[in-house]
Amino acid sequence: MATLFRKVLAALPRLGVQVLDLGPGAAVISRRGGYTARKAEAGAWLVGRERTSTSAERPHAPAGTWGLPQATASSLCARHVAGLLANYQVDCVFDVGANKGQYGTQLWRAGYRGRIVSFEPVPEALERLREIAERDEDWQVHPCGLGREESVASIHLGWKTMNSLLEPSAYGRQRYQRFADTGTTTQVRIRRLEDVMDEALDGLAAPRPFLKMDTQGYDLEVFAGAGDRIGEFVGMQSEVAALRLYEGSPRMAEALAAYEDAGFGITGMYPVTREETTGRVVEFDCVMARAARAVPVPGATGARDGSATGDQRPPVGP
Structure with missing residues (x-):
């Protein structure tokens, strides 16, 4: 049975929203010229203005053509780095x-x-x-x-x-x-x-x-x-x-x-x-x-959850 998350994703294209499903609990969605949202982790979305260029910078090109793939690459890179930092302590x-x-x-x-x-x-x-x-x-x-x-x-x-x-x-x-x-x-x-x-x-x-x-x-x-x-x-x-x-x-x-x-x-x-x-x-x-220099993790093949140091300081940000 489709989850509510999947049902929402399926409905969004009918509203003119682009959707790229990244797997369980993660997707990149965008409306051309509007905002891009990336689900980074449970309960957290990263939202920002989709990158476009002026006609002087990229002449004769439709705005936002690569906005969704670039947002997806950025999200995947961030996940990859987070896993590497954990695995390498x-x-x-x-x-x-x-x-x-x-x-x-x-x-x-x-x-x-x-x-x-x-x-x-x-x-x-x-x-x-x-x-x-x-x-x-x-x-x-x-x-x-x-x-x-x-x-x-x-x-x-x-x-x-x-x-x-x-x-x-x-x-x-x-x-x-x-x-x-x-x-x-x-x-x-x-x-x-x-x-x-x-x-x-x-x-x-x-x-x-x-x-x-x-x-x-x-x-x-x-x-x-x-x-x-x-x-x-x-x-x-x-x-x-x-x-x-x-x-x-x-x-x-x-x-x-x-x-x-x-x-x-x-x-x-x-x-x-x-x-x-x-x-x-x-x-x-x-x-x-x-x-x-990788640190072996007994019984695990993927990135470990949590920080490299075990510190529980609250997150910072704008």
Whole structure:
């Protein structure tokens, strides 16, 4: 017998709502140009405006064509990361390119209760990030960027979540109207990941850190700045580019080769953005782990429920 949940899903298309059934208790629903809702867990829905682009950014393309698949990929990626953090008993997530704390908040909603160490150099985003992080005593915020070398650099502002230390590529300029303004910048401090790890991991008896990078073309520079200490990370997540949006950023094959050479293996690849007209993926969220560092769970084959640390602090978020 069909459950009420399934009956509702079956009725929604007649109301002009797109439905993608993800299995028991989970679905992605959206109305073009409206809102997208993702059921993250029992009793919890994630709702947000479906991403569309202006005609100047994606000419001659029907708005929202890939909105539902992208929302689904985002939901599946979040679930995958949550399971990996639990299976590998991660107790500290390095959130590089934290923006306003969206990733850390997502981790909390998914059940993670370990330490979060966020890095964000843009003043406006940093202010909001600090407000969010204040709700958790074990969420550190560092007002800087990370890179290959200690330095002071100019970062572009006004590109919203796409602010970068790099110039936009010719492809990036064609794709995103926001890249037309390249004159608004500010000076920010760049540190090396290797140099901040002792402070970030202080107090953890046997740290099992995870590295998340979303730095708009600069991930491989962040990775290089870890030096030999990259070997301490049990897993990582990086935004890799199939089509380069920034000058000087590595192509996907180059980035993946560097990560694999350092001992990480791919556990998941999730499209972040696509070209509306061609369907080509622009960027992927690539999730990786060191298989040798996985923690065996007797009698279990899937992700364990709950946090890596057993901490029961209340969840945080906007």
